[in-house]
Amino acid sequence: MDFQTFVDGLKPMACVLSVEKKEDGGYGEIRIVAGNKPFVEFAEHPLFAVTPGTIIGKFRKNNLYDKYLPKTPDFEHKCHQSAILKKPVHTYLNINVANLWFNLFFLPLDYEEGNLCYCAFLNEKVDVDDIDMASSSSMNISNDVMKTCIKLRGSSDFKATINEVIHDVRKLCGAEICTISLVNQSEGTLSLLATSKADDCSIRPLDQYPNQYDVTMSWLDMIGERDSVLIQSEQDFEYVKEVNPQWYQTLIESGVKSIIIFPLRHNWELMGFIWATNFDTNNTSRIKETLEFTTFFISSEIASYIMLKKLEHVSYTDMLTGVFNSNAMNSMILDVVSKKSFIPKPYGVVFADINGLKRVNDESGHQAGDILIKKAALLLQEVFLDQDIYRAGGDEFMIVVKGCTKEEFFEKIDELKERTSDPDKVCLSVGCVFNDSDLSIRDCLRISDEEMYKNKDKFYEDHPEIDRRKG
The missing domain is CATH 3.30.70.270 (Reverse transcriptase/Diguanylate cyclase domain)
Incomplete structure (x- = not known):
């Protein structure tokens, strides 16, 4: 198949990826085998270098994908779904620091060569007003999440209600444990806002670790400019071991087999994280969408709660001594x-x-x-x-x-x-x-x-x- 002719006929930034298929149905190396002009210009531009300050030089086919694109487990899972499982995948990518949104398409190609499977990756900038969340997530998921998150509106006991919400979200995800944590970067502290555990859950909670704040904040480097981090396969854990050995050790000690994490932001300010652990990996896409919708619905409510707590602290604290007034x-x-x-x-x-x-x-x-x-x-x-x-x-x-x-x-x-x-x-x-x-x-x-x-x-x-x- 002439991959170059194929991508040259696509207007958005596009490339074709080869994904190595393992005997167990998993994936190995992912390489970029062709790219159209917009993609090559992107790949060769020093501003978009994966490692800032490095000189990429001319784009060369068949390089490992992480030479030109950020290496993330989530990206690799989508390549696996599309190239090997032959499922079309569509999602949005939000670059939080710049408030930019991109349409991402992974299209399976009906062509295999030995143990190599192929998919096309298309990337198109989109205006936030044109985003239709329902196009990348089913309305059923949206309705399920909305039904539970709506409890927060007008609740007289926010802490009790947010625990109800996280319990419902955990059940939607089929997870052993689901948690919301809040971070205070100025004070270097972390607190658990809400958590729900299955009756048979044996995972060691994060708040039992002495370095909980450092571990949590290390997630930001892995999330980068994307919206989440997803760890579920052997390759994912090897990736974590390489880039974040401290967290890898925590995952192993805690008995974690899968985890998906979303940052909670309001007006681009980090408030904390929501994550699900040991979830149903047969429904990863649905679970990712569930948490994505949950962050969308609860972020403003949590921001209001944090603001009220700050006001309450000022109102209830004696300024001279620091004790309650x-x-x-x-x-x-x-x-x-x-x-x-x-x-x-x-x-x-x-x-x-x-x-x-x-x-x-x-x-x-x-x-x-x-x-x-x-x-x-x-x-x-x-x-x-x-x-x-x-x-x-x-x-x-x-x-x-x-x-x-x-x-x-x-x-x-x-x-x-x-x-x-x-x-x-x-x-x-x-x-x-x-x-x-x-x-x-x-x-x-x-x-x-x-x-x-x-x-x-x-x-x-x-x-x-x-x-x-x-x-």
Whole structure:
């Protein structure tokens, strides 16, 4: 077959690819055996070099495809589907950083030569307004995804609803586990927003690895300018082993046999990733389209959630100390009283008030007083590690202590009192209650507050020279 004459008759950028067929039906080397003028101009242009800065030189037939095109498992799967399985494939490619869209066609050629099968690859730039998502994805997939994602609209509990959505998406994909993670690149942190696991899932979750953020961000290099990364065949895993050995080791240790990952972006800003693991590889195309539609529908909802969390953080954080402020405390109390949330019993409540703050303000100025308040907050965070600490007022703090026994709670109280007994340092009056009965949150607050003020009065009786409360 005269491949050159064939591609020369095609207007869009086009080439013919040979795909080596293995005995087990898999694929081996993929080479470019012919290219039309637009493709040759693209291949020879230094701006489009696969490795930036390299000199490609003249286009030569029968080179491995990754000399001229980015090497990705997804591209190879489409070549395999088209050339060996004789299925026409159409998809869109979005170059996120430039907001460019391309029509990609893989057309099977009815010609084989020994163990070599062939397909034509056509690439055409398309305006975003002309994209018809339904042309590359069935309406059934679109409807299935829309039915579950629509739950997010108007939901009063985003976290619970997004977990419902990811559960539905996992079932649509026939996957063992499906996950949405959020990344904060400025802080170098990763958090799991939602995850769903099959009952018999044995995969080790990503959040159990100490290097989870680094592993996750390494996916970007593999995704590159494309929309996803797909790993399912032996060749794919060899590719990962070569370009990302750290992630390869994580995949092997976790028992991963297949994984497909999509980045979640909003206004070109990376928010996180969605991925399905150990999915039904007999329906890879359908699963890829399912996740593609899911990212399309949920990205704006997740962006809104992230923005609300940022606003909530500002609204609920004390700017001087970094602990929760009185807005957060009042909101927490209201939620518990109205039964929108609950604090599992037993739990402890602590009130702590700084002794001598007014004296410090009078003698050394309010900047010194602010330093004292910050020191008090840091000390409370050290004693009550990973507990909710609120700055209830100017010199007053409230702490809700969860997940400890009565003995452990009062050990912390004793430690706090011992570390804050010196009037010339951070000195606190403390009141507390341990709720292992039927006390309400308001009862706990009242009891601990009253005890704190009794202890404060006793402190100033013992140290009248410090008492400036009436001054």
